[in-house]
Amino acid sequence: MKARVFVTLKKSVFDPQGKTIQDALHSLGYTGVGDVRQGKYFELELNAPDADTAKTLASEVADKVLANPVIESYRVEVE
Amino acid sequence: MSITFGVVVFPGSNCDHDAFHAAHDVLKQNAEFLWHKDSSLKGVDVVVLPGGFAHGDYLRTGAIARFSPIMPAIQEFARSGGPVIGICNGFQVLLESGLLPGAMLRNRDLKFHCEHVTVCVEQTDTPFTAGASRGQRLRLPIAHGEGNYYAEPDVIRALEAERRVIFRYCDAVGAVSAAANPNGAVNNIAGICNESRNVVGLMPHPERACEATLGSADGLVMFESVLASLAHTT
Numbered sequence: 001m002k003a004r005v006f007v008t009l010k011k012s013v014f015d016p017q018g019k020t021i022q023d024a025l026h027s028l029g030y031t032g033v034g035d036v037r038q039g040k041y042f043e044l045e046l047n048a049p050d051a052d053t054a055k056t057l058a059s060e061v062a063d064k065v066l067a068n069p070v071i072e073s074y075r076v077e078v079e
Numbered sequence: 080m081s082i083t084f085g086v087v088v089f090p091g092s093n094c095d096h097d098a099f100h101a102a103h104d105v106l107k108q109n110a111e112f113l114w115h116k117d118s119s120l121k122g123v124d125v126v127v128l129p130g131g132f133a134h135g136d137y138l139r140t141g142a143i144a145r146f147s148p149i150m151p152a153i154q155e156f157a158r159s160g161g162p163v164i165g166i167c168n169g170f171q172v173l174l175e176s177g178l179l180p181g182a183m184l185r186n187r188d189l190k191f192h193c194e195h196v197t198v199c200v201e202q203t204d205t206p207f208t209a210g211a212s213r214g215q216r217l218r219l220p221i222a223h224g225e226g227n228y229y230a231e232p233d234v235i236r237a238l239e240a241e242r243r244v245i246f247r248y249c250d251a252v253g254a255v256s257a258a259a260n261p262n263g264a265v266n267n268i269a270g271i272c273n274e275s276r277n278v279v280g281l282m283p284h285p286e287r288a289c290e291a292t293l294g295s296a297d298g299l300v301m302f303e304s305v306l307a308s309l310a311h312t313t
Contacts, residue, residue: 009184013229016185016263065146068139068175070182071229 001046003058004077007067008039042066054078082309083109085123087153087169089144090115094130094166094286101286102127106302115147125162125206125305126153128169130222130284140183140225141171150176162206162305163278167223170270170280179273179280180238181230187263191224195295196261198269198283199249202242205272207279210304216253217246217297219283221261226282228264228271235265246270246281 022036048054067074084102103110134143165173200211246269250259270281285298
C-alpha cells in the first residue's frame with residue numbers, strides 16, 4: 001500500500017520560507033495569493049494488509065520521525 | 080588531575096576536531112572521539128556533541144542523529160548527572176532527542192549566519208558556566224541556518240522561571256535587544272539547560288574561541304568550568 005504524509009509547521013509557528021514565497025508571488029503580481037505555508041511531502045511504500053493498518057503505521061512513522069511535534073503537524077492519506 | 084572529554088562524531092560533524100583541539104591542546108586534558116555507532120562512552124567524563132551537519136541535516140537538523148546507536152548511552156549518562164554539552168548542531172541533536180525542550184526554526188531572515196556575536200552568561204550554576212560570572216559577555220562565533228530557537232509559550236515561561244536560559248544574544252554593552260538577535264530566537268535565547276542543569280545546549284561555538292589567535296578566547300571559560308566542576312565533585 002502507499003501512504004502520503006504531509007508535514008507542515010503548526011499554525012502558531014511562523015514560517016519564514018512561506019512568507020518569503022508569498023512576498024515573491026506578490027512582487028510578481030499574484031496579489032490574489034494570500035498566506036503561503038511551506039511543508040514537506042513523503043510517499044511511503046508500506047507492507048500492510050489493509051488501509052487501517054497502513055494508516056496506523058504511517059501515522060506512527062510520522063509521529064516518531066517525519067514530523068517534529070514541537071513545531072510541526074502532519075496529515076496521512078492512504079491509497 | 081585530568082579528565083577525559085568524549086567528542087561524539089556523526090557522519091557530517093565538522094567541529095569535532097575543534098572541540099578535540101580545545102580540550103586536548105588548549106585545556107591540556109584527555110580527549111577521545113566517540114563514533115556514533117559506538118554504544119559505549121568509554122568512561123569519558125564529559126560528552127560533547129559537536130557542530131556540523133550530522134547526517135547531512137536531512138529531514139530536520141539532528142533528526143536522524145537522534146536515533147544513532149550511541150544516543151541511549153548519552154541519555155543514560157545525562158540521566159545520571161554527567162555533564163553533556165551540545166554545540167550548534169549538537170544543540171539541535173539534544174532538542175530532537177528530547178534531552179532539551181524546544182526546536183529550531185529557520186533563521187528569521189532565511190540567511191546562514193557566520194559571524195561573531197556577543198552572548199551574555201545568564202546563569203552560572205551549570206558545569207559549563209560555573210567559572211563565568213553572571214552577566215559576563217562572551218564574544219563567540221556562530222555558523223548556522225537554523226538557530227531560531229522556538230518552544231511553546233508555556234515551555235518558554237517554565238524555562239525562564241526555572242532560570243534555564245543560560246545564554247542570551249546581547250549587544251556589546253550587554254543589552255538584550257532585537258538588533259542583537261541574529262536569528263529570531265524567542266527571548267534572544269542562545270543556550271539553555273535541562274532541569275538538572277547538567278545538560279547544556281547553545282548555538283554559538285565556544286570551542287572555536289579558545290585562543291586569542293582565533294579572534295577570541297572567551298569560549299575557554301566553558302571548558303575550564305567543566306574541568307573545575309568535575310575536580311570539585313571527585
